[in-house]
Amino acid sequence: MNTTHLILVVVGMGIVTFLPRLFPVFILEKLSLPPLVERWLKSIPYAALGALIFPGILTIDPSNPWIGVTGGIVACVLALLRLPILAVIAGSILTAWLANAWF
Template identity: 35%
Template sequence: MGISYWWMILGMTLVTYIPRAIPLTFLQGIELPPFLSGILRNIPFAILGALIFPAIFYIQEGDYFFGILGAVAAFGIAYAGANVIFVVLGAIAALAIYSLVLV
């Protein structure tokens, strides 16, 4: 690994670290208004939906039910109020069970 790779890794580290560190440093102890707090709390679900929705209709093997089942499982778990990681893991588990039943 050449020296230029180390500069690239250092640059990527700074670019990803700084946007995360600034709010933690300067907003520590400040309570946000409930409206803004609600919006920020729902951003991960919105991003998850934007990432998953196109993939629902782009299934390689042509089994569209597979994509729809994953979306319904993710939506149901998210609607129940689970954390984003549990939404993802729950959808994966539902699709794994569906795949095992098919085989």
């Protein structure tokens, strides 16, 4: 595969992933959606984030999943206390590190 072909593939992939994100902006801007649908659409980023993070929590150490679960629980508690995001991340990492030493 030569450089030109590789660049064309990367540009093509960029266009293919950009277009589905661009079209809803123009379509939804002109529509008036019911409040229930708007609330549902606003919750999708949180659901996607959970779907991305949860498998990582369970597979941080496949032989001992409690390490990731403990870090995840601490992260949830710190987030519920409305601590800054860096404190939540640092707390969960520290907890997972300590749990690794204990388990």
